[in-house]
Amino acid sequence: MAQTTYQIDSAHSSAQFSVKHMMISTVRGDFTKVTGTITYDAANPNAATIEATIDAASIRTREEQRDAHLKSADFFDVEKYPSITFRSTGVASTGSDLEVVGDLTIHGVTREVALLVEGPSDEAKDPWGNLRIGATATTKLNRKDFGLVWNAALETGGVLVGEEVKITLDIQAIRQN
Numbered sequence: 001m002a003q004t005t006y007q008i009d010s011a012h013s014s015a016q017f018s019v020k021h022m023m024i025s026t027v028r029g030d031f032t033k034v035t036g037t038i039t040y041d042a043a044n045p046n047a048a049t050i051e052a053t054i055d056a057a058s059i060r061t062r063e064e065q066r067d068a069h070l071k072s073a074d075f076f077d078v079e080k081y082p083s084i085t086f087r088s089t090g091v092a093s094t095g096s097d098l099e100v101v102g103d104l105t106i107h108g109v110t111r112e113v114a115l116l117v118e119g120p121s122d123e124a125k126d127p128w129g130n131l132r133i134g135a136t137a138t139t140k141l142n143r144k145d146f147g148l149v150w151n152a153a154l155e156t157g158g159v160l161v162g163e164e165v166k167i168t169l170d171i172q173a174i175r176q177n
Contacts, residue, residue, distance in 0.1 A: 002041060003039045003040070003041045003044075003047065004039065004040060004041065004175055004176075005037060005038070005039050005175070005176045006037070006038045006039075006040065006132075006133060006173035006174060006175050006176060007035075007036075007037060007173060007174050007176055008034055008035055008036040008037070008038065008052060008171055008172075008173050009132070009172045009173060009174050010033055010034055010035055012172035013034045013169075013170060013171045013172050013173075014030050014031070014032070014034065014169070014170050015030060015031040015034050015054050015084075015167065015168075015169050016028065016029070016030040016167070016168045016169075016170070017029055017030070017165050017166065017167050017168075018165070018166045019143070019164070019165045019166070027061060027066075028061070029059060029060055029061035029062075029067075029070075030059075030060055031054045031055065031056070031058045031059055031060070031084070032055075032058040032060055033054065033055035033058035034052060034053075034054050034055075034169075034171070035052070035053050035055075036050065036051050036052030036053055036086075037050075037051050038050050038051075038133075038171075038173050040120065040133065042120075042122070045091060045093055045098055045120075046091045046092060046093060047091070048088070048091045048098070048100070049088050049091075050086065050087070050088040050100060050102065051085075051086070051087050051088070052085065052086045053083050053084070053085050053086075054083065054084040054085075055082065055083065056071070056076045056078045056081060056082055056083060056084050057071060057078040057082060059071060059076065059078075075107075076106075076107060077107060080108070081106075081107050081108050083105075084104070084105065084106050085103075085104070085105045086102050086103070086104050086105075086113075087102050087103050088100050088101065088102035089101055089102045089103060089112070090102075094116070097116060097117055097118050097119070098116075098117040098119075098120075099114055099115070099116055099117070100114070100115045100117055100137065101113070101114045101115075102115070104141075104146075106146040106147075107146050107147045108147065109145070109146045109147045111141075111145055111146065113139050113141060114139060115137040115138065115139045115169070116137065116138050116139065117135050117136070117137045118135060118136045118137070118138075119133075119134065119135040119136065120133050120134065120135035121133050121134045121135065123175065130174050130175065131174070131175035132172055132173065132174055132175065133172070133173055133175075134170075134171060134172040134173070135171050136168065136169065136170050136171070137168070137169040137171070138166070138167065138168050138169070139166075139167050140164055140165065140166050140167070141164075141165055141167065142163050142164060142165070143163055143164075143165050144163055
């Protein structure tokens, strides 16, 4: 099999995050609009490439006021920076998984990140005849590295929002002919 191009299926993909709140619990959220292109050959996974875009305004934490604050200039500033982007720069096999290294741009700041990718799956045919692949990728980052520095001190010590953000990407993609 040669390099095959896949389009990320936004309806069946998500970008989720979790971060400590008030240093006592974890708040989770996601971005509901993920698009992009993957080129992949199961026989040569190290040659894969990934380009993905997340609509920053599609953030959702199940709390409208928090979502509005996250969209504001204090955090993602979606008016000025409407997209979060990732472009792979290298792929390495790690047993049955992959490590994908690439440039992640959030809030106008680009940093190299490494994603641990479980899979990807073998191709599967959906009920409409499309061939699909899927994978889950995880990483951790410090939000301050991307200019997301807003915080508030707590009366009891510590801060309102943690710095470490855990990210999980669940991606399903459709083969293009």
